[in-house]
Amino acid sequence: MPSPIVKPRFEAFHKQAGRCYYCGSLMWLNDQEGFARKHSISISDAAKFKCTAEHLVARCDGGGNDRSNIVAACLFCNNTRHRMKNAPAPNKYKEHIQSRINKGKWHPKSLQHLVSFPA
Template sequence: MCIQTLRRAAALKQNFCCWYCDFQMWERNCEEFARKHNISVGEAKRFQCTAEHLIARRDGGTDIASNIVAACLFCNRTRHRMPSALTHKRYRHRVSRAIRKKKWHPSSIHAALGGVCR
């Protein structure tokens, strides 16, 4: 299966909620998403739905369904930008702690979008 198919299957299973931050994601239409949630297009960009490898490719993770979840662009990039990438479990824990303190996304976004997925 190609990565796009795996991403879509994961996103549907997750109701388009990010695996890490649990915020709503968009798949095709950034502008529509921004309008719907009353945020700017720039703010909406981070919520693009991406395929996230639980075990990163560089650590031997492959493109199989059990290794792919759907994550927003921001969470995906942030995890892999860390000098030593955390395991997906530890990273998810760290993100949810920041979410509880409303310190993961900009505060305007927490106000507009927080709780949509819960």
């Protein structure tokens, strides 16, 4: 049995044209190596852009795995949010990331082309 999160994650990935809900970077679902090759980045850098499912309402707050509550986010944004002491609400976190990106302070320079890559 696949985990119940697989399908909504897949749907969110495509609904968002393969881009992270927070930073707008391209992500990958299955092909880390191909993604690294295509964008001329290292395999370990590509790991940051693995597509993960983010719950807009956390499971502990009663959020479910239905598609209205799931967005696709890159592993880097997802991990960084969960490492924060008081994880901000998704829309606040998105604002925070967008302002960091505008200052060039989110992904390292070598990875910024993934954010600006044309759709």
